Amino acid sequence: MRRHYIATTMAQYEFANFPGGWQSTIYRVAAIGAIVCLHAAYDSADRATWPTLARFKEAMATFGLSSARQIDDFVARLVETGYVVLARVATDGRLRLLKPTEQLLDWDRTGLAGYYEALRILYPDTGYDLPVARDREFQLAMRKASTSYFPQIAAFIREDTDLLPFLSMYQGVHILMHVIDLNLEPQSRPVRERDLAGLQRRFGISRSHIRNTLSTAEAAGLITVSGRSQRLIAATPRGLAAIDRFIANTLASHDLGYRMAIAEFGHAADPRDRPDRPQR
Secondary structure (H helix, E strand, O other), rough: HHHHHHHHHHHHHHOOOOOOHOOOOHHHHHHHHHHHHHOOOOOOOHHHHHHHHHHHHHHHHHHHOHHHHHHHHHHHHHOOEEEEEEEEOOOOOEEEEEEHHHHHHHHHHHHHHHHHHHHHOOOOOOOOOHHOOOOOHHHHHHHHHHHHHHHHHHHHHHHHOOOHHHHOOOOOHHHHHHHHHHHHHOOOOEEEHHOOOOOHHHHOOOHHHHHHHHHHHHHHOOOEOOOOOEEEEEEEEEHHHHHHHHHHHHHHHHHHHHHHHHHHHHHOOOOHHHHOOOOO
């Protein structure tokens, strides 16, 4: 499951795939999620649900991951690159609503499918058929439900103190995930720094950025680095535990969203997916 999770999320957050054509960092991931979730919860008859820029910034304040300037710049970038449009409100010409385009919604469905495929590896009898099939109705129901537990998502991000510094770095967690993945892969030789060279192209980052990330991880006790000309990198038990905790929290929040979405439907696509079915 870990190997699948790392492979699918790294592909999802590659520089060429990430919305806006910028590097991934935690506040940008949270911003995309908030835009899609607020859109899913939008009811034109209920002004309190309108996904205005002000309401979007309120949602982002829950996470406490970014400044107003960073949010404005990223939204402008998403609009510029065709991932978001600012829709006019017929009854109030002063307002603009943040609306994800099909391009962004499709990217989000792909990401959801990867998470639920990982969950299905762990719990094959549970199903998760709708998100794995990239069902649009499920996506909207799940994302609408997610707006109710933004504070819980923010809490698990803050509480994961080992990874918190790397979440703010460009691709920081993905660099660590790749190190973990290489360390766990059966191989005849140790992991060398040069084995990470491919990340520069995939994530649009420099060699010095990778080195700085590794240095921070070493100082935090998440990896060890030895040697001079051929630096050898090994994950520590603490580093593996930090990544596993992050994966577990991410999958747990998606499983919660799944249960809430299925309850919203009022029925399950598979009898094994009944909302009242005891959870493991």
